[in-house]
Amino acid sequence: MTGPADNVRLTISLRVNGELIERETPVRKNLVDFLRDDLGLTGTHVGCEHGVCGACTIRVDGRSVRSCLMLAVQADGCEVVTVEGLTASGEIADLQTAFVQRNALQCGYCTPGMLATAADFLASERPRSRDAIREFMSGNYCRCTGYQAIVDAIEDVARARAGQDTP
Amino acid sequence: MTSSAESPIGASLPRSRAARFVTGKGRYTDDFTAPRMLFAAFIRSPYAHARILHIDASAAMERPGARRVLTAKDIAAVCKPYRAVNNIFPTMNSPLQHAVAIEKVHYQGEPVAIVIADTRAQAEDAAEHVQIDWEPLPAVTDAEAAASSKTPVIHEGFDTNLCFQTKIETPDIDKCLQEAAAIIEESFIFGRHTGVPLEMRTILANYDASDGILTVTQSHQVPHELQGIYARQLGLAESKVHVICPDVGGAFGIKLQAYNDEIAICAAAVILQRPVKYQVDRLEAFISDVQARDHHVKAKIALDANNDILAFAVEDIFAIGPYPQFPRSSLQEGFHVIQLTGAPYRFRDYRGVLQVVFQNKVNAGLYRAVGQPISCALTERMIDMAARHAGRDPIDFRREHYRREAEFPCKSPSNVALTKMALLQCHDAVVDGMQIRALRKEQAALRERGILRGIGIATFVELVNPGPNYYTNAGLAVSAQDACTLRLEPGGTVRCRVSLSEFGQGTDFSIGQVVAATLGITASAVEVECGDSWTAPFGGGSWASRGIMMGSEAGWRAARTLRESILKTAGQLLQCPAESLDIRAGEIVEVSGRARMSVAELANIAHYRQGLLPKDCQPELTATSHYSPRDLDYVSSAGVQSSYVEVDAETGFVRLLRHGVSHDSGNVINPLLLAEQLRGGAVQGIGSALYEECLYDEDGQLLNGTLADYLVPMAAEIPDIEIYDVATPWQPTGAPKPKGVGEAGVAGASAAILNAINDAIYPLGASIAQIPCTPERLLDVIDRARKPPAG
Numbered sequence A: 001m002t003g004p005a006d007n008v009r010l011t012i013s014l015r016v017n018g019e020l021i022e023r024e025t026p027v028r029k030n031l032v033d034f035l036r037d038d039l040g041l042t043g044t045h046v047g048c049e050h051g052v053c054g055a056c057t058i059r060v061d062g063r064s065v066r067s068c069l070m071l072a073v074q075a076d077g078c079e080v081v082t083v084e085g086l087t088a089s090g091e092i093a094d095l096q097t098a099f100v101q102r103n104a105l106q107c108g109y110c111t112p113g114m115l116a117t118a119a120d121f122l123a124s125e126r127p128r129s130r131d132a133i134r135e136f137m138s139g140n141y142c143r144c145t146g147y148q149a150i151v152d153a154i155e156d157v158a159r160a161r162a163g164q165d166t167p
Numbered sequence B: 001m002t003s004s005a006e007s008p009i010g011a012s013l014p015r016s017r018a019a020r021f022v023t024g025k026g027r028y029t030d031d032f033t034a035p036r037m038l039f040a041a042f043i044r045s046p047y048a049h050a051r052i053l054h055i056d057a058s059a060a061m062e063r064p065g066a067r068r069v070l071t072a073k074d075i076a077a078v079c080k081p082y083r084a085v086n087n088i089f090p091t092m093n094s095p096l097q098h099a100v101a102i103e104k105v106h107y108q109g110e111p112v113a114i115v116i117a118d119t120r121a122q123a124e125d126a127a128e129h130v131q132i133d134w135e136p137l138p139a140v141t142d143a144e145a146a147a148s149s150k151t152p153v154i155h156e157g158f159d160t161n162l163c164f165q166t167k168i169e170t171p172d173i174d175k176c177l178q179e180a181a182a183i184i185e186e187s188f189i190f191g192r193h194t195g196v197p198l199e200m201r202t203i204l205a206n207y208d209a210s211d212g213i214l215t216v217t218q219s220h221q222v223p224h225e226l227q228g229i230y231a232r233q234l235g236l237a238e239s240k241v242h243v244i245c246p247d248v249g250g251a252f253g254i255k256l257q258a259y260n261d262e263i264a265i266c267a268a269a270v271i272l273q274r275p276v277k278y279q280v281d282r283l284e285a286f287i288s289d290v291q292a293r294d295h296h297v298k299a300k301i302a303l304d305a306n307n308d309i310l311a312f313a314v315e316d317i318f319a320i321g322p323y324p325q326f327p328r329s330s331l332q333e334g335f336h337v338i339q340l341t342g343a344p345y346r347f348r349d350y351r352g353v354l355q356v357v358f359q360n361k362v363n364a365g366l367y368r369a370v371g372q373p374i375s376c377a378l379t380e381r382m383i384d385m386a387a388r389h390a391g392r393d394p395i396d397f398r399r400e401h402y403r404r405e406a407e408f409p410c411k412s413p414s415n416v417a418l419t420k421m422a423l424l425q426c427h428d429a430v431v432d433g434m435q436i437r438a439l440r441k442e443q444a445a446l447r448e449r450g451i452l453r454g455i456g457i458a459t460f461v462e463l464v465n466p467g468p469n470y471y472t473n474a475g476l477a478v479s480a481q482d483a484c485t486l487r488l489e490p491g492g493t494v495r496c497r498v499s500l501s502e503f504g505q506g507t508d509f510s511i512g513q514v515v516a517a518t519l520g521i522t523a524s525a526v527e528v529e530c531g532d533s534w535t536a537p538f539g540g541g542s543w544a545s546r547g548i549m550m551g552s553e554a555g556w557r558a559a560r561t562l563r564e565s566i567l568k569t570a571g572q573l574l575q576c577p578a579e580s581l582d583i584r585a586g587e588i589v590e591v592s593g594r595a596r597m598s599v600a601e602l603a604n605i606a607h608y609r610q611g612l613l614p615k616d617c618q619p620e621l622t623a624t625s626h627y628s629p630r631d632l633d634y635v636s637s638a639g640v641q642s643s644y645v646e647v648d649a650e651t652g653f654v655r656l657l658r659h660g661v662s663h664d665s666g667n668v669i670n671p672l673l674l675a676e677q678l679r680g681g682a683v684q685g686i687g688s689a690l691y692e693e694c695l696y697d698e699d700g701q702l703l704n705g706t707l708a709d710y711l712v713p714m715a716a717e718i719p720d721i722e723i724y725d726v727a728t729p730w731q732p733t734g735a736p737k738p739k740g741v742g743e744a745g746v747a748g749a750s751a752a753i754l755n756a757i758n759d760a761i762y763p764l765g766a767s768i769a770q771i772p773c774t775p776e777r778l779l780d781v782i783d784r785a786r787k788p789p790a791g
């Protein structure tokens, strides 16, 4: 058995990309399925459903989360930001531009998760070396690119942002 | 035509489509819904080989949301069985296949029933309540065992597990082997692996009985081909089947052929007359996606007294699962092995023996680069062993024995037509680019300190863009023709529809660059669309590195026609000869360069103000060209890869320090996209050399069917991949003639790694001939070398 059936439901309220959402959901539903199927936020992708590939990475209460490993009901009262929200706020506009310029994506399926993790890296105090970027990104699987252009794009943005920060 | 300085051909332009992906606006199949859509879950065989005694679905139908349970009988009422047939291989044994298994299953994961419910979760719940009585049967898993006459036969009605066998040999091979001064032998084992596209296979099928139209949205590579397959299997007119491949999240050949579960979903939509969606989950992907490269090979290289190469001989046993995959079969991988072994080198005699066998594992398919990584690994390891025997540096030994450019075109001793390949140029590009001679010194110095580093080099030959002769002779409903339709729209944009398909390569955008360059407009003025079997011109699609080769040619031809038509109309409007006009950067100019009007202005007049045109002027604003390469069976293409590794003899762990790739890519249309294709391919090849393997127990149960257990390369294990591309610049008067690069990275990477590892462990007296080279296997060969057998 896979746990409680679809008729065991709860009403949750949460903020998704700044909008207040109140919905009833089966308690067993993953957050990623809730975002995709119930809210139509299809920018968050599913690549494994067991927490390995990083395609479903989003932000919950400021932390990076694998939304396939979290139930929707666990996000009750939380602040959830998906790639759609990161785009709307302009927070990762430079990263998105760098991904396009560097061709840091082929099929694009891993990209929203990559961007979420990269945004995390850029917000962290970690060293900006290519090795450090590779290490930090190593929970996000990309079958197409070979990763290098992704590292290039993140490195570009890290440099540019550091330049801006310098008085 | 535009001068090359401003031409979009050869420009590293970022893809316009990428903007959608970085904002989460990509539209993959699972992102589509339909009113009254139902969801399917498959019940798959838990056994590799078993008889289905009884299926009881009554309890499942009681579950919430359950709408229907379909078994083989239901499906068979609307869907014909099928088999892979290829007239080139008339002796191929090809048992009949059913979309859902009838009576007997032949691999773990084979579909046995489909549960249809209101939600996916409900379908999966209900599936757990379908009761099936099984009679497990002994499984045949090992390739060599399958080939033995003592092993039980897995298919009823057949007297052998042999699917196919063939031999390619020169008349003097036996004599040559007898008279050779030295024969070096090795036995290789290649482990099964699979493509693991991040987006799992997904299909949404809808059948509308009112107009009899089956509409299928699917993550796939060849919409036109699928349209015909679904029509034939379901007894529909081909004109009534519409296949749409929207954004595809990686394909790699895994999404090239037809799957039983996908055919079954189309049948389910016809039965239920409602939209039915199905996505394999990751665990199912590992037991249902096609796998590849399960080969056991005995290889020989024969040398004369001067250490020149006399001959190669290989005997390959290739295990393909229970069936040749439908419709194209799985044999090509084995053919690559016996056709391409030795291909970069000069030698006289050859023998290639291929045995393709059935076993109880999921089918083998045509995974990116197909058999080329195997033929490359065999050849290049044997060349290294020969160089060792000759006491020569493997770099020099290769350089001396390559076929020279003047020899092409020629036939190899394995009877393969080889077109011009830049072998020496690719070789030097990598050797110089990576400064391999300096690395040799570093390696020697580190060895003094007990650090084991190895340098591997591998030269690969690919047969890309198979032409129509093959598919025509094979009798396959596969089009080796592609097409491009251009439509000049008001505002001057050119809408470009191509029959090629796009799943990340940037083929679509690159075709747009060719169209723009040929027309004389900017790349941003071309919008490329593909993937829809009804709106795209009819053609093949993308596989075998053919996308850009076919698409650039069709696009170039169509653009020349449209250009002529634009200039003719402009000449009539401006009352000057069309030949006195040119199009540059979207402007219609006199040959002197004086601007007369923009293409946009002309388009607006042609669409909205025909009254301004002379009465005898009828502009043609749409142009279509088809192209099929009739002159060649395929194009041969080459490259060289090199790896620099460090092996930890205590843990067996391999660290890849550097990896370089050179490739003869013809006229490069977009260097930015090309480099990323080569890199992505190389990383897949590195994965198969070091980590990836579908591990089965002797009962045919997959042991590592999760993404946590089947290891794929992640960013941290992979160094930057150095690209040393060998390109031929575009001649602005001719077709662009790029060579496809989709498979090049994969083709040579595992051989380079294998050679590098062997170079590293050579001082220990150890060698390895098995892929992937896992720590366990390395420790094993190192231990055996350290402990000489007792007695």
Ligand code: FES
Pocket (backbone or CB within 6 Å): A045, A046, A047, A048, A049, A050, A051, A052, A053, A054, A055, A056, A057, A066, A067, A068, A069
């Ligand atoms: S889908 Fe969540 S980590 Fe893979």
Ligand code: FES
Pocket (backbone or CB within 6 Å): A104, A105, A106, A107, A108, A109, A110, A111, A141, A142, A143, A144, A145, B198, B249, B250, B504
């Ligand atoms: S771009 Fe396809 S998986 Fe990363």
